Amino acid sequence: MTDITAFDWRSFLLKWSGEWADSLEDGESRGDDDEVARQARWLGFPPASEERIAAMEERLGLRMPPSYREFLKVSDGWRHAGGFVWLLAGTEDARWHNNESGLADMCEEELDEDSGPEEWREADLWRRGLQLDVESDITHVLLDPEDMDEDGEWAVYTWASWRAAPPERFANFLEFMREMHREFHRLRARPGDGEAGFANDTTRQLDTLVEEARLEALGGGWEQAGQALDEAKEYGRPRAAGLGDQIRRLLGQTSMVYFEGLVTDPRYAPELLPSLVAEQAAHSYWAESTLPFHLRGADDNTLSLAHSTLDQVRSGTYRYTAAGPFGEAVERAREMARWGDTDAAWRTLMDALPLWEPLGPDHLAPLGWVADPLLGPLLTPERGRELLSTPRGGQAGEAPRPAAGLDPGDLAWLAEPEPGDDRASFRFVLVEGVEPEQLPGRLTDGDDTVLEEPLTFWEAYRRSRHSQEQFSSYDDRALMAVGRAGPGWSFAFDGDPAPFDQRRFVSPAVAASEGTRAVVVWSGLTTRHGKPFFHLSVARDGVEQYGFTYTDEGIRQSGEIPRALDPSRYFDALEDGAEAERSLLEALTREFGVRLPRHAIRNGQLHTLTTRSWTRPPGDGEAYMVVRVTPGDARPADGRRTEEDGPGS
Structure with a gap:
């Protein structure tokens, strides 16, 4: 964790400013202030003196939190904090929000006698918060003096009406600014802009980190690789999300897993689409009109593959296949699984996993099998960790300890209901x-x-x-x-x-x-x-x-x-x-x-x-009932027509 008081604000802000200046297109329209900032390669303002900061604190009635004070000593305000705050307050513009937005009233209208203290406290944020946004895209940035840690840092809350989400909390002003720097990177590196148009020391370092993480993951070091990929993903680096999603899916995580940037690649689609489709099919009726939402940029062949895979998954006819010795093991494992020997099926897959062949350089592990109706139930979080810890794809490493079997090997488990x-x-x-x-x-x-x-x-x-x-x-x-x-x-x-x-x-x-x-x-x-x-x-x-x-x-x-x-x-x-x-x-x-x-x-x-x-036919004098459902017949409201037959009826 960074020592906030020792953080080098000037180097951080200079780097951000230079990256911003270099990211601007030659023909991109901008105002005079932005043009001055581009030429100066500086998004900030002159530093605030201690006297200026003290005057601000006297005006507001409170001493400012340490990270915000240190920032002001380097730059008395900031332009383009992320993509939606165009001007961030310095000593002159910071002011108490005092429910200027009316959001306190709106939040309080939704509260009732069952609302807890935290909910009331959150509503009051809009009265007590220190407003830092001066110009923005309907985005509020508030420092909360009542959300203070042991170092005197105030939490930062951001909220935008168009996000339709509760306020986002940051532990302090430094963490907020770091996230705004990452947001700037994400917006500049989004698909469609192209990598070549946005390259700097930060992007190059992160792309090197992604490649190292890929090799680390193939060698079984999925935890370290996952952390590195998550960091690169926060900066919007290409490949990071798609690689990291493969790890997340094998750990049993399905929410917000889309294999971005990879699932529409014809090389990887046959392996990644089944997992994505199976999750959608299990929770919703995935209509054709919604396909482009998850498969932006997919060609016609990939879209057709998505629909046919969806049909197979829904009908239970999807069968996972793979090349080489691992593919042969898949067939053996499926045969074991269909007769209930799931532990042996899993061991068969794991024994063959070192021989698995990736479909391309960004393929970290076999994934399509999770959509197979017989093989998919083999996956548990523990087994996912075992698979990810097994060296594969030509990488050397130590094999992990096998995950424990799921079957106790007896009948006694029947006496232990879940x-x-x-x-x-x-x-x-x-x-x-x-x-x-x-x-x-x-x-x-x-x-x-x-x-x-x-x-x-x-x-x-x-x-x-x-x-x-x-x-x-x-x-x-x-x-x-x-x-x-x-x-x-x-x-x-x-x-x-x-x-x-x-x-x-x-x-x-x-x-x-x-x-x-x-x-x-x-x-x-x-x-x-x-x-x-x-x-x-x-x-x-x-x-x-x-x-x-x-x-x-x-x-x-x-x-x-x-x-x-x-x-x-x-x-x-x-x-x-x-x-x-x-x-x-x-x-x-x-x-x-x-x-x-x-x-x-x-x-x-x-x-x-x-x-x-399992019962004998009725004997003499024993009454019984037969209920027949006849398609097309007029029926009672419950859809059945009944007849009573048999002796004694």
Whole structure:
């Protein structure tokens, strides 16, 4: 942090003045004062004497803050502070604002009895602040004597009506002036002006810093590189924003990330557009008319690519590809991820990352994969840091410590709902020696049933309900996500099952176990709705070997249950349903050597299927209801037509 009292104001202001003078176009119109300043290469005024500063302080009734006093000793005022304050006050022009703008009244009108002290204090700024703007583009600059630090520095607040934002705060006058110098640079270096038209020692030093940061980032030093790129971005240097956004996106930051200057480059668009498009598609309907806002300067081919990528992302058909060995690893990782093995998928990507080939000199890391429906869920902030810390693109360096896996490798995590998770229960089927693609033949009706394409569970649920035309009060066809449950096992999992009906429940274990072994678990020990229960059934070759069902009415069991799974060990003195559930799931993990992929189930996209009913058909005298939705028919206001069928109805 700069020692404000030791800051070299004269060198700073001389450099700024020279940069401003050199930035003016030969034919650019300017007033007499500006022409004098250009020729003198000085935006300031003669220095203020101590007597002049003291007279000012006597007039205002307060001693000025140190950084503003030191500035006045070098220049008694300033022209062109940034792009919107044309004249900044010196000793003669500084005055108390005294609500001259009427902004205090406007702010106070929006306050009520629920407003806090800070809100009232902010409104009063417009009465107590010392106004420094003399000529400006409807921009106010106020020093706040009541916002003072231990060194006697007053905070500076700026506000412009056209920015539609609350006042911006700077810790002191020096920080304000530094930001105005950066703003001057940003406005002069904006796209369209061209680099050659605005070059000086500052820009050259910053551009060298950007190039060094690029190499540092490729070598794994993303933190240092990010800081350097952020500094260069504040001065509007080309490349800095686009490079820095790549780092930010892999850290999980999406707000205000546009890959400026790079996303419209045909070399980088195929890699950067998917990430940008996916974020827009997730939060809004990205109409064609809004495309140029994010893709200013893009050619027709890039705009066409943006639209086609958007269509693919929205439909879930986008697939990330890359060249060389890394591209081969991407395909292997996607295959692992679609069956739930997200930890192995991530390790596959990381092992191949040193072989990744950039698309050009300003490409810092693979990014398009974050829009891939199967690969995107692999990203977490921790994994993003691991990727960024891995040397790549031909740069040497030490590999980072691998990020911790996201799957605990067991079943016990099911007993630990996430905060805010109000699930009632869960159920799953495990089948040994069977690939996930074969589960439809064991769990569904019809030999030609195939798995649905990967979706999040809730997306799959909404889609299945939308297409369903008949609902029955006796039918319990479960929508289940499928994948691999460890070596030699496949799973089907339902995280939001229908209510458990012990009288009519039919375990799918028997049908699923033809020629192998199958395990069915349905737990509601921690349900917040209804009474707790737990069911386990194990079948082999189409015959149930053993099983039990626990409810508040007791335990019903059959077959020879292994001691490790004996229900009496868990339920005879049941006091804590969550602990019993955890202990049973741990025992099942040890007994069968199985696991369920937590991250894929909670955050990923998996294939799904709809099973045959988990309940038997109704018996004699048992009433039930069927609700049919018939497209095109006249319906009640809720869009449904109902019919009651069955015995006893």
